[in-house]
Amino acid sequence: MAEIQIKHYNKIVFFTGAGLSAESGIPTYRGKGGVWQEYNYEDFACQRAFDKDPQKVWEFHNKRREFINGCQPNEGHRIIAAVEQTKPQTMVITQNIDGMHQRAGSKKVIELHGSLWRVRCDREGTISENTDIPLKSMKCDCGEYLRPDIVWFEDPLDQQKIQQAVEAIFQSDLFVSIGTSGVVFPAAQLPAVAIQNSVPTVEINIESTPLSQLYQYRLQGPASEMLKQLCSDSD
Known part of the structure; x- marks a missing residue:
């Protein structure tokens, strides 16, 4: 994974969806099962x-x-939390409502769809x-x-949270999308915000999404495994 590595960036936005928490045994919403x-x-x-x-x-x-x-936070959640500890300008923007990022130790989390807790x-x-x-x-x-x-079906998203997310992306130097389907709007528009502002973008997913072609870098495979590669210290 020599093309792009977390260690070369400091203001990272992790944009996470149900595919990340699936590794903790939490079912996704639209995929198989x-x-x-x-x-x-x-x-x-x-x-x-x-x-x-x-x-x-x-x-x-x-x-x-x-x-x-x-369920318990998985290695992907823990890797993201560890990045935040070493790079304090890291931000998590999540579509998940399970609170797993916080349980793993992340402090800066924008919950676009609210929290079950x-x-x-x-x-x-x-x-x-x-x-x-x-x-x-x-x-x-x-x-x-x-x-x-x-945020239930038919509910509007909190515009203040959307604005917070957009501002975080504006200030970032790397945008990493993990396990999101790319079909839930307006959250699915956020990768375009990064791209339009010339922020390097990475997609981590086990399968292609409607937005895959937009990303500069794509890592296809389990979230934890791909994050491990992205955060490797080796060149």
Whole structure:
């Protein structure tokens, strides 16, 4: 892997998707064996479903919490966290809601799609950390049902987080995409931001994506293995 190596860069953005957490045993969403091949998002992962039956939606998300809590960050998560320790201007932009980056030790994480480990009250506009398994109370003190602080299908993304991500890419000197399908917008537009600003780009994935041809460098294989190559000290 002599063409490009992490050691030659200091302001790295890691852009991660479900393919990274798949190595921890967490199913992807759209690929083979993905969550939304087994479940219908309209029953469990949109505001309409929550308004209709919040207890049913919470039962689903409590099961996801329990399952993900039983998984562990993988070597890819740990490599990224280690890079951040030696290169403090490193930033993680993730589409994942599992909290694995933080559990591996990453501190600078922009969660584009929210977190399964936060809840919010839309009536009061409050957001709080919550790691209860299962959720001890589905309701806020005000009486409103709490909902997971994640971006469901049909929800808009937080424009402030998108702006934070864009600014991080503007300031970066290397953009590394890992395990993202390239089909979820507007997150899928972020690689183009790097390319348009002449930031070197790397794609790590086990298969080609609709955006693969845009990247300057492509590493095809398991995320942890490819990250190990990218972060190798050898020339």
